[in-house]
Amino acid sequence: MAKLFGGIEAGGTKWICAIAENPANIHASTRISTTHPEETIKKAIEFFQSHEAEFGAVAAVGVASFGPLDLKPDSPTYGYLTTTPKPGWANTDIVGPIQEAFNLPVGFDTDVNGAALGEAQWGAAQGASDFIYLTIGTGIGGGGMVNNALIHGLVHPEMGHLRIPHDWEQDPFPGICPYHGDCLEGLATGPAIEARWGLKGEQLPPDHPAWELEAQYLALGLVNLVCSLSPQRIILGGGVMEQEQLFPLIRRRVQELLNNYISAEEIQQDIDDYIIPPGLGTQAGILGAIALARQAASVHDRSLK
Amino acid sequence: MAKLFGGIEAGGTKWICAIAENPANIHASTRISTTHPEETIKKAIEFFQSHEAEFGAVAAVGVASFGPLDLKPDSPTYGYLTTTPKPGWANTDIVGPIQEAFNLPVGFDTDVNGAALGEAQWGAAQGASDFIYLTIGTGIGGGGMVNNALIHGLVHPEMGHLRIPHDWEQDPFPGICPYHGDCLEGLATGPAIEARWGLKGEQLPPDHPAWELEAQYLALGLVNLVCSLSPQRIILGGGVMEQEQLFPLIRRRVQELLNNYISAEEIQQDIDDYIIPPGLGTQAGILGAIALARQAASVHDRSLK
Numbered sequence: 342m343a344k345l346f347g348g349i350e351a352g353g354t355k356w357i358c359a360i361a362e363n364p365a366n367i368h369a370s371t372r373i374s375t376t377h378p379e380e381t382i383k384k385a386i387e388f389f390q391s392h393e394a395e396f397g398a399v400a401a402v403g404v405a406s407f408g409p410l411d412l413k414p415d416s417p418t419y420g421y422l423t424t425t426p427k428p429g430w431a432n433t434d435i436v437g438p439i440q441e442a443f444n445l446p447v448g449f450d451t452d453v454n455g456a457a458l459g460e461a462q463w464g465a466a467q468g469a470s471d472f473i474y475l476t477i478g479t480g481i482g483g484g485g486m487v488n489n490a491l492i493h494g495l496v497h498p499e500m501g502h503l504r505i506p507h508d509w510e511q512d513p514f515p516g517i518c519p520y521h522g523d524c525l526e527g528l529a530t531g532p533a534i535e536a537r538w539g540l541k542g543e544q545l546p547p548d549h550p551a552w553e554l555e556a557q558y559l560a561l562g563l564v565n566l567v568c569s570l571s572p573q574r575i576i577l578g579g580g581v582m583e584q585e586q587l588f589p590l591i592r593r594r595v596q597e598l599l600n601n602y603i604s605a606e607e608i609q610q611d612i613d614d615y616i617i618p619p620g621l622g623t624q625a626g627i628l629g630a631i632a633l634a635r636q637a638a639s640v641h642d643r644s645l646k
Numbered sequence: 647m648a649k650l651f652g653g654i655e656a657g658g659t660k661w662i663c664a665i666a667e668n669p670a671n672i673h674a675s676t677r678i679s680t681t682h683p684e685e686t687i688k689k690a691i692e693f694f695q696s697h698e699a700e701f702g703a704v705a706a707v708g709v710a711s712f713g714p715l716d717l718k719p720d721s722p723t724y725g726y727l728t729t730t731p732k733p734g735w736a737n738t739d740i741v742g743p744i745q746e747a748f749n750l751p752v753g754f755d756t757d758v759n760g761a762a763l764g765e766a767q768w769g770a771a772q773g774a775s776d777f778i779y780l781t782i783g784t785g786i787g788g789g790g791m792v793n794n795a796l797i798h799g800l801v802h803p804e805m806g807h808l809r810i811p812h813d814w815e816q817d818p819f820p821g822i823c824p825y826h827g828d829c830l831e832g833l834a835t836g837p838a839i840e841a842r843w844g845l846k847g848e849q850l851p852p853d854h855p856a857w858e859l860e861a862q863y864l865a866l867g868l869v870n871l872v873c874s875l876s877p878q879r880i881i882l883g884g885g886v887m888e889q890e891q892l893f894p895l896i897r898r899r900v901q902e903l904l905n906n907y908i909s910a911e912e913i914q915q916d917i918d919d920y921i922i923p924p925g926l927g928t929q930a931g932i933l934g935a936i937a938l939a940r941q942a943a944s945v946h947d948r949s950l951k
Contacts, residue, residue, distance in 0.1 A: 409909060424909045471799035483874075487792035487799065494776035494792065494876030496910050502873045504866050504903065506811050520907040561809050568807045569788075569874035571799030598809065602825040604714060604729045605801050 347399040348630030351406035403448040403633030405455025448637030453484035455629030464620030478579035481526040501526035505561040529558040547586040560594030578619040652704040653935030656711035708753035708938030710760025753942030758789035760934030769925030783884035786831040806831035810866040834863040852891040865899030883924040
């Protein structure tokens with residue numbers, strides 16, 4: 342039997358756990374409400390234990406988590422959630438209890454870096470060495486790869502908190518980021534749309550002016566990411582991007598804002614293949630966790646050679 | 647005798663050529679005015695040829711060039727300057743004639759990626775796997791490393807062209823970027839300072855309000871780079887940064903703008919060691935070219951094994 346991997350998509354409202362080999366072979370999965378850390382982590386561990394008789398032990402576990410996280414391998418709090426405002430969850434050790442329960446390699450990264458790795462392995466980022474995965478939903482987060490490796494650096498990217506031009510006359514809405522007010526997340530996240538217009542995004546018609554404004558902000562963010570990282574592709578996921586009318590609006594605004602300064606066919610001519618939805622759709626998160634498990638297993642295997 | 651390397655810092659107004667082993671051992675150097683491409687390249691080649699009798703052939707040549715450049719190894723125009731507005735220089739093959747003259751490995755990258763590599767090897771970026779090198783002078787350019795490798799991606803970063811908030815009431819100056827008006831470069835480059843205040847930066851006293859405004863724009867740019875790339879260090883070079891009063895102003899504004907969102911001692915406590923001048927000073931450019939030559943030689947050596 343092929344190797345199986347455990348994946349945990351650890352979100353602020355729910356944890357999805359799955360046992361899988363790859364997208365075509367997901368053997369079991371479950372959904373756990375995010376309550377207290379101890380209870381939530383315990384339920385996740387029990388899920389994997391309860392399937393051991395049927396499938397045997399998994400080869401590794403991957404956790405793609407909401408953040409911010411401590412990802413520094415040599416830090417005493419490696420594997421912890423750090424300063425999250427989510428009640429009860431600040432300074433929670435995520436990796437420790439899982440490693441203790443299973444004595445297995447545990448891959449751990451941000452939800453967006455996990456999704457990026459899954460997209461690189463099986464989805465829309467295949468063949469790209471440098472790309473960005475951005476999710477626009479209840480928050481805005483971004484991850485990605487440079488030279489075929491996930492970006493970590495000092496902490497991890499926080500692409501939702503880019504500062505962008507905000508035309509107060511056109512849009513007097515002050516933004517909802519508790520830290521920065523009108524950063525990208527403050528202006529363009531799902532709850533910002535709802536706070537500005539008094540209706541949830543899915544209640545606004547596709548020709549509502551909300552979407553031109555949303556596309557303007559997202560395009561400004563993407564232009565900044567293009568100038569910082571020069572990605573070969575940009576994947577946009579998350580609940581807000583289920584409003585598919587956004588894609589053509591964003592693509593056009595990115596071209597207008599760059600104004601042919603960056604001489605690349607991918608942007609100037611083929612932008613429909615440059616700014617794209619995730620290939621793994623709504624499964625990008627959990628498959629990202631499986632991809633992190635696979636990566637952890639392969640790093641572990643190499644270290645034994 | 648230790649291996650010697652040839653370096654060319656190819657700028658829009660001058661080319662600096664040097665024969666060196668490392669910063670402590672620069673055996674010869676020259677300065678060539680940037681006239682027509684053919685003449686300029688020919689003079690650079692002649693410089694290296696004229697020293698062959700004395701030092702023997704160099705092991706490789708590195709070119710750190712103004713851009714934009716074609717850096718895709720498999721492109722038919724690899725090694726070319728592409729869409730530069732500099733008269734006569736658009737679509738100029740830089741690498742071809744040098745390779746033809748010497749039949750040696752030629753390293754080729756942007757001036758800022760070259761400087762970043764030099765800083766990584768011998769300067770202020772030693773020990774950092776992820777960092778940014780930004781130059782603020784007649785233009786603004788940025789390069790850097792992620793996971794110990796230079797960032798290239800689709801083309802190469804264009805960090806000068808980040809879009810940042812511009813308070814038109816406080817600063818009605820429209821910006822001077824011919825492509826984007828008030829992008830970072832449009833607002834904060836040396837010529838923008840001169841156009842806004844009617845005096846060159848070096849003619850403005852250190853307590854002139856120009857510097858608070860300059861620090862505000864540069865800090866907004868840096869915050870965006872921190873959110874995109876999560877660098878472990880940021881090196882700021884170029885003529886404008888010779889105004890040393892800018893460093894404390896920029897550091898304070900970066901902290902204020904991030905507002906403790908990014909939980910990292912390096913930013914919250916030790917920002918004096920986080921946003922820093924180049925370790926190689928005004929030699930960062932030419933030593934970057936030497937570092938590119940060393941890298942090219944070592945890639946070449948590995949390919950022979």
